[in-house]
Amino acid sequence: MAATSLNKRDPRMFLRILLQSLRHRKSRVAIAFLSVLLGAAVVFALLSLYFDISIKMSRELRAYGANFFVGAAADAGGATVDEEVLGRVLSRIPEEKLVGASPYLYGVARLDLGNAVLAGVDFAGLEKLSPFWQVEGNWITVGFDEEHCLVGKSLAENMALEVGDSVTARKRETGFSKKLTVRGIVETGAAEDDQIFVNLPLAQKVLGEEGRINHVMLSVLSRDFDIEGLAADLERELPGVSAEPLRKVSYSEGRILEKIKGLMALVAVVILAATTLCVMTTLMAMVVERTREIALHKALGAENRSIVRQFLVETGCIGLAGIAAGMAVGFLLAQLLGQAVFGASISFRPVTVPLTLSVSLLAALAAAALPVRMAVRVAPAVVLKGE
Amino acid sequence: MNKKVLEMSALTKRFGNVTAVDAVDLDIREGEWVAIMGPSGSGKTTLMNILSCLDAPTDGRYVLDGVDTSHLDDRQRAVVRREKIGLVFQQFHLVPYLSALENIMLAQYYHSMTDREEAARALEQVGLSHRLHHRPSQLSGGEQQRVCIARALINQPAIILADEPTGNLDEKNEQIVLDLFGELHKAGRTIIMVTHNPEMGEQAQRTVRLHHGRIDDSAASAAA
Numbered sequence: 001m002a003a004t005s006l007n008k009r010d011p012r013m014f015l016r017i018l019l020q021s022l023r024h025r026k027s028r029v030a031i032a033f034l035s036v037l038l039g040a041a042v043v044f045a046l047l048s049l050y051f052d053i054s055i056k057m058s059r060e061l062r063a064y065g066a067n068f069f070v071g072a073a074a075d076a077g078g079a080t081v082d083e084e085v086l087g088r089v090l091s092r093i094p095e096e097k098l099v100g101a102s103p104y105l106y107g108v109a110r111l112d113l114g115n116a117v118l119a120g121v122d123f124a125g126l127e128k129l130s131p132f133w134q135v136e137g138n139w140i141t142v143g144f145d146e147e148h149c150l151v152g153k154s155l156a157e158n159m160a161l162e163v164g165d166s167v168t169a170r171k172r173e174t175g176f177s178k179k180l181t182v183r184g185i186v187e188t189g190a191a192e193d194d195q196i197f198v199n200l201p202l203a204q205k206v207l208g209e210e211g212r213i214n215h216v217m218l219s220v221l222s223r224d225f226d227i228e229g230l231a232a233d234l235e236r237e238l239p240g241v242s243a244e245p246l247r248k249v250s251y252s253e254g255r256i257l258e259k260i261k262g263l264m265a266l267v268a269v270v271i272l273a274a275t276t277l278c279v280m281t282t283l284m285a286m287v288v289e290r291t292r293e294i295a296l297h298k299a300l301g302a303e304n305r306s307i308v309r310q311f312l313v314e315t316g317c318i319g320l321a322g323i324a325a326g327m328a329v330g331f332l333l334a335q336l337l338g339q340a341v342f343g344a345s346i347s348f349r350p351v352t353v354p355l356t357l358s359v360s361l362l363a364a365l366a367a368a369a370l371p372v373r374m375a376v377r378v379a380p381a382v383v384l385k386g387e
Numbered sequence: 388m389n390k391k392v393l394e395m396s397a398l399t400k401r402f403g404n405v406t407a408v409d410a411v412d413l414d415i416r417e418g419e420w421v422a423i424m425g426p427s428g429s430g431k432t433t434l435m436n437i438l439s440c441l442d443a444p445t446d447g448r449y450v451l452d453g454v455d456t457s458h459l460d461d462r463q464r465a466v467v468r469r470e471k472i473g474l475v476f477q478q479f480h481l482v483p484y485l486s487a488l489e490n491i492m493l494a495q496y497y498h499s500m501t502d503r504e505e506a507a508r509a510l511e512q513v514g515l516s517h518r519l520h521h522r523p524s525q526l527s528g529g530e531q532q533r534v535c536i537a538r539a540l541i542n543q544p545a546i547i548l549a550d551e552p553t554g555n556l557d558e559k560n561e562q563i564v565l566d567l568f569g570e571l572h573k574a575g576r577t578i579i580m581v582t583h584n585p586e587m588g589e590q591a592q593r594t595v596r597l598h599h600g601r602i603d604d605s606a607a608s609a610a611a
Contacts, residue, residue: 013496016489017482024484296480299441300538301469301497303462381441384480385432385550 018313025286032282032315033322039275040326040360041333046264047352048334052342053260066100066129066246068227070234071215073242080105080212081241083200088238089216092230099219100128103200106214107207109169113159117195118169120203120213123150129219130188137163137184146202148183152193156185169196174208272363279367283315287371294375295383304376311372312365319364327356389417392545392577393438398447400433400600407433409600410447415546420568420578422591430600431581432550438579439472439548440464452545469498473539475549475580479531481523487534488519491541498542509537513567529560536567540576547571549580553587565590 022029070089072081086103102125109118123140140148149169151161161167161182170177180198187193204210220227227245234243287294294307331348338346393415400408408430415421425431436442437449440456443464448457452471456464468474481490491506507519513533523531532552539547549568553561561584569590572578580587588594596603 010496010501013492013501017485017493017496020484020489292480293482296482297493297497298465299439299468299474299480300494301465303465306497379441381436384441384476384478385436 028282028286029318032279032318035275035278036319036322036364037326039272040323040356041330042271043268043359044327044330044352044356045333046268047355048346049337050261050264051349052346066217066219068218068220068245069215070243073240080209080214083211083213085238085241086216093220097221097225100125101216101218102126102129103213103216105200105203105209109171109206112168116155118203118206119195119197120200121197122200129217134187135184140183146199147181149180150184150186150197151182152195153185153187154193169206171206176206276363276367279364280370283368283371287374291378291383294378295380299380299384307375308372311368311375315364315368319361323357323360392417392452394450396448398444398449400437401445407600411602417577418575420572420592422588422594423581424588424594425597429597431597435550435581439474440467471545473544473547475535475539475552477551477554479535481531481534483523486520486522487515490534491538494538494541509541513537528556529563532556532564546577546579551582552580553584
């Protein structure tokens with residue numbers, strides 16, 4: 001028997017059948033195209049976010065406070081350490097990993113209407129450590145400004161202080177007294193609401209603790225940075241100093257990131273599953289609609305592999321077009337999400353293209369499996385018989 | 388005497404307990420025009436499906452143009468269909484989104500290579516040179532059937548199998564199609580058609596009557 005081999009087939013005729021077939025079923029093709037587009041767009045957007053989220057979320061979570069503490073060791077016998085500790089600590093942290101740092105010195109000072117906790121800080125560093133503080137008035141951002149202070153909201157209410165008012169801080173033991181102007185009222189929802197914040201050098205003078213600090217609080221980007229190792233190194237190098245990551249924050253950061261990534265993966269899987277089902281039902285409807293045509297192709301001598309090839313190529317064409325458009329839409333979607341969630345644009349990362357392409361194409365072809373099986377099972381003798 | 392193009396011996400097809408074709412012996416020679424007739428349920432359609440290699444017999448032997456098709460698998464039967472058989476359907480079965488010309492080329496495509504000029508000549512032979520680029524929906528029933536006949540002829544098959552080819556046509560188109568088959572017969576084509584239509588039966592050179600899946604020998608006739 002002289003079987004005609006498939007490799008002699010005319011690719012132009014194959015293309016003609018393919019294009020005409022797609023054109024003939026515009027509405028069904030459009031539904032399958034839009035389904036793939038939607039799936040690819042969501043996958044692309046979530047992948048873009050996924051790759052950017054670690055960096056952006058890390059920055060966002062840093063907004064919720066310091067994650068590294070350096071202070072006097074409990075067994076060292078003193079509550080303060082030399083303020084040079086700050087410089088030593090900062091020298092060990094790469095600039096790009098440091099979000100902010102501030103030394104702290106606490107003591108009780110006498111104000112006009114009573115005693116209060118006076119905190120000496122570096123305002124520039126404190127602002128970066130605590131960007132979520134609600135400040136009425138202004139932050140004191142100039143380090144050497146010894147004329148102004150920030151007052152906690154509760155303290156300000158108790159002492160009837162407002163922005164622009166004057167308040168005198170003094171310490172009986174040192175006899176030091178300083179008149180300050182309230183630059184801002186700060187609301188933190190924590191103990192700071194009862195404190196008065198001044199520049200560190202001024203606090204040292206008022207409290208009689210020149211060159212001393214209680215501790216340093218830092219916000220460090222812990223991703224790809226051995227924060228535990230840093231703590232161990234610092235404790236070895238600086239006797240009497242305790243250094244430790246604030247585990248709750250660091251650990252929560254990691255857990256939140258993992259949860260968000262997990263949630264994104266779940267959303268992507270659900271959307272892909274919905275897309276696959278939608279494409280599958282559309283293709284199944286197309287097979288049902290084309291039963292006679294498939295039977296005719298078989299009656300004319302088409303083998304099953306020809307039928308499979310035609311359906312897979314049709315699905316592949318619809319899929320590739322949908323994925324290409326979906327990636328463009330997905331990039332825009334990623335920008336919208338990036339702006340809404342992080343207030344920043346999402347970078348284009350080339351790796352998202354092959355990943356979206358392979359995942360979406362796999363979903364489209366998986367969707368074609370059952371319809372192709374249906375097409376192969378079409379029995380021309382049953383379908384084409386006369387009536 | 389022409390050589391045998393089709394030989395059937397003890398050909399049987401059963402569906403469960405039902406025997407649709409029962410030990411049929413039939414030889415058809417090259418250039419013959421045979422009509423297969425019989426009442427509904429006589430096994431005509433089942434026999435036609437086996438003749439056209441759309442179905443396989445349960446028992447017996449069916450040799451077409453030197454190829455024993457009795458034990459071929461699906462893929463091998465598909466090859467026999469495209470190489471040796473031209474099919475004409477009662478309901479035409481043209482691909483709706485392809486033009487008349489492209490429908491002819493589709494048969495060429497599955498057989499070997501497409502040839503636009505040859506396909507156009509085939510349509511010209513059936514009187515449709517002015518309808519090459521019309522879609523089936525733009526053609527009358529008679530014209531669609533003529534496209535179907537041109538498609539059946541395009542690959543020079545060993546046999547042309549027609550299932551009620553005039554069943555869906557009006558009187559005028561029925562005559563046109565009958566005349567076409569007459570011309571094909573004169574040109575030496577082997578034609579086997581299943582029909583209820585006595586006029587079609589009369590036009591055929593030989594009539595095979597089926598009854599309960601068996602050839603009714605008493606009714607066999609040979610026309611001049």
